[in-house]
Each structure stands twice: as structure tokens, then as C-alpha cells.
Amino acid sequence: MIKLNPKLSQKFSYTLLCLAAIFAIVPVLLMVFIIIKNGASAISWEFLSSMPKDGMRGGGILPAIIGTLSIVSCAIIVTLPIGVCAAIYLNEYAKDNIFTRIIKLAIVNLAGVPSVVYGLFGLGIFVMFLKLGVSIIAGALTLSIMELPVIITTAKSALNSVPYYFREASLSLGVSRWQTIRYVVLPNAIPGILTGAILSIARISGETAPILFTAVAFYVPHLPHSIFDQVMALPYHLYIISTQIPNMPKDVIYGTALVLLMMVLTMSCVAIFARIYFRKRRKW
């Protein structure tokens, strides 16, 4: 065996690592580029604000956009308070015992359940058992359980980053534990909690499998009237038009993919920049 010069082997390995990073990141950038390049021409005000025509081949995607927004906003309204409360418990109240460990294990496992299994569960519980039917609310509840572990984890780390002496100072003034959390800990953790929430909104906007049997329909000729309506949703719409409809004009598919991608990426970017901004501004 030839023994390589350590300096040379370092150079060689660093190049290899650099290549790996390029290989991991560049194809994804390329994907985004392909969608932007081919989809940009399809985007117009009419595309964003009118109903589909000719069996989805023409017209716009307004009902799909509205559908996704309504499912996602319902989901976050349900999951954010529960998630933040759970995070408060874990970070502020929980003792290090078996019970806490079980909660943590449950959260880890909830995070790992495949999205399609959430879809099955939502179908069984919300659509069939609670008789909500295939509706916005059934899909939103399904997504809210799916998002719960993410919200808890990000909210917990936001609470955890508030220094311990903040709490000590408040408690030593005779303020109760909850009042301390409410007036000292939470206000300082809000930016972190919100960025986590935006990130998870971005993530669930692109989810298809959980809403497949719980909320979406192939085509709904009107906009939703209430949370008990079936809706169209962007990711499902993209799936349908790219696999199920023959002779689909390519630019409409690219346009739909671009709208979905931009929605998700814009929200994620906002969250990431907000996090950087608040970290810099932090007083401690």
C-alpha cells in the first residue's frame, strides 16, 4: 500500500467532500431552475385568479390555491396552541422522569409516522368515525396532528433559549410560575415560536398524501363556502394534472408546480430570514 502524504491526502479528501456537497445541492437548484424557466410563461393574473376550464387544460388554478390556503390555515390554528402548550410543559414544568420520557418518545414517533398513514388515520377517525366527511376540517385536523411534533420541537427550543436567570429574577420577585412564563418567558420566545410555525406551514402546504382521502377532490366547480366543503388543493392538483390527464399542456403543469414551489419556498425563506434577524437582535 502506498502511504499518501498527509497534506496531499487532506487536499484530496477536501476536494471529495466539496464535490459531495455540490452533488447534493446543485441538482436541487437545477430542479428549481427548470420549473421556474418553464413555468414562468404560464403565470399570469388570469392563471392565478380564475377557475379551471376544459377539464383542467385551460383557465386558472384559483380554487386549488384557495383550497390549500384554507386547509393549511385551519390546521395551524388547531395545532399551534396545542403545540406551544405542550412545549411549555416539557420545557418549564416537566421533571426528568419516565412519564416525560414517554411524552418525548411519543413526539419522536409522531414525527416519524409516514404521511400516507396519517391520511389513513384521518380517513378513519375524522371522515368516517366523526362523520366530518371529506372536508377542509377533516384534512386540517389530519395535518395538524402531523405538524404537532414539529411545532412542539421548535417551540421547545425557542423556550429553552430564554436564559434561566430571566425566570429566576421573576420568581424571586414573588411572581407565580405561570405568570413568569406568561410575562417573561413567552414574550422572549415568540419570535422563535413564530418562525417554527411559518416553517411548518410551508411544509404542510406541500403535503399531498395526508389530504388525499380526507379533504381534496379532483374538481370542485365553486370556491369553498364552509369548512365542511370538499376543496381542490395545489399539491393534489399538480399530481392529478401531471399523471392522470392525457394531453395536458406542459406549461400549465409547470405553472402549477411553480406556484406551489414559490409558495413553499417564500414562506421558508421568510422564516429563515426572520430567524437570522431575531437572533442578531437578541439582547442576551
Added chain:
Amino acid sequence: MQKVLDLIIEKIIFICAIASIIFVILIFSFLFKEGLSFFKNYEVSKFIGGHFWYPSSDPASFGILSLIVGSVLVTLGACAIAVPIGIMTALFISEIVPKGARDVLKSLVELMAAIPSVVIGFVGMITLVPLVKSIFSLPTGLTAFSGSIMLAFMAIPTIVTISEDAIRSVPRHYKQGALALGATKWQTLRRIVLKAAMPGIIAAVMLGISRVIGETMAVMMITGNAAHIPHSIFEPVRTMTATIAAEMGETVRSGMHYKSLFAIGLVLFLITFLINFIADLFLGKNKNT
């Protein structure tokens, strides 16, 4: 008054905290209930070991071996690509690039994780699938191989983010010790840092696997959905997740086919539960170092 209010709020907080446990139990018991009523009429061994998935023929056959093989094949393929690249990228980001570039790269990886799986599936369908077909001159480009490549890009962000955390949490004096003894940076990285971060990296790989095996939309669009046991990675396969997603729409509610899909869901749930449990053990180990 204030005390009573505090008490009520603390109770509410506690209930929210046990919500996760309740949901896990609900999901499991629900899948278990539907699965059990399926297994009353269909033997478990025939379900797991059966070669043929003909849910709507008469008599119906519910063997999911080909689906399990499909899932495993696609997952292994994706891991073969994503694990080395993911770990190397994590090393690159955490130890080699300057701090400013590191934050940019980390944000970029985070953005990659946000790309919806339908979008990945769609791009794969129009770019990679025809490419695979022509390069390997196959009858179809919708193969396990194409699925593995696209899924690798979904696993890479998970693997990079978590391994990077593990690598960064290696105590600095380990490195300083090695460097002081005259080791080069790369020797330190490979022999010290990588070893110390190994439990976290293993956890990262497990979580990446769990993401790939549960992935639905992209595999449904790219792998060709043929329910047979493939002879090579260049054949169409069908995964467990894709079967549930593709067939649930057309089943009769509470019929055998419907229940069989819940039984597949139960198998998937148990597999991912196991993987996540192991990953969690490794993550816990990592914190102790």
C-alpha cells in the same frame, strides 16, 4: 383567584402535553383495530409472505411481499446515494467552509427539505425518467432506480442537518488534542471527529431511512407501480405507501380491500416506529458524550 386561574391553565398545559401520547395510541389502536379485522379473515403469514397482490380479482389475493420488496429496494437504493453524500456534505459544511458560507449552505439545505414531494416527483418524471430509459435502453424509465435517485434528494437534507448537528456538538478539546499532537486537520476530522459524532450520524441515517420509506407521492409518480417482485433495480416496482395512496380512492368502505390497506398502514407504522425508536436511542447516546 389568581391561584385558581394558574391551576386551570397549568392543567390545560398538561393536557396538551399528553396529546402527543394520545395521538400515537389513537393512530396505533386504530390501525390495529382495522388490521385485526382483516387478519381474522386472512392469515398473517399469507399477507406478509404472499407473492401476489390482486386485491380486486376473485378470489382476491393480498400478498404484500412484492410491495415490501419494492419499498426496501427503493429505500436501499436511495440510502446508497444519500448516506455517503449526506455525511460528506455535513462534514464539508460543518468543518471546512468558512462561517459565513456555512450559514448560507445550511439555509439552502433547509430550503431543500421544504420542496414538496409532488414537485420532486413531477420533475423526476419529466427529466430523470426519460434519461434513465435512454441511457440504460430500458422499455420504461419508471423504475426503482429512478425512484431511488429522486428519493435520495429528499433524504439528503434530513441526513445533512442532523449529522451536522452531531459533528458540531463534538467537544472542541477532542479536536484540539489531536491537532496539538501534530495530526493534520483531515486526520483529526476522520479519526476523531467522525468517530465521536458517530451515534448522531447513525441517528441521522435512520431518520433519513424513515423519511424515504414513508415517502408516498414521488415514489407513486416515478417507480412505475408494478406489483411484482423485481429481478433488478431497473424494473418498475410498487411500494407499500404508493399502494395505499393509489388504491384507497377506489375501495369499498369497510370491505376486505379497504381493510387490507389499513393492514399495510399498520406494517408501515410498526417499521417506522422501530426505526425512530432506534434513532432516538442513538441520539440520546450522542448527548452523553
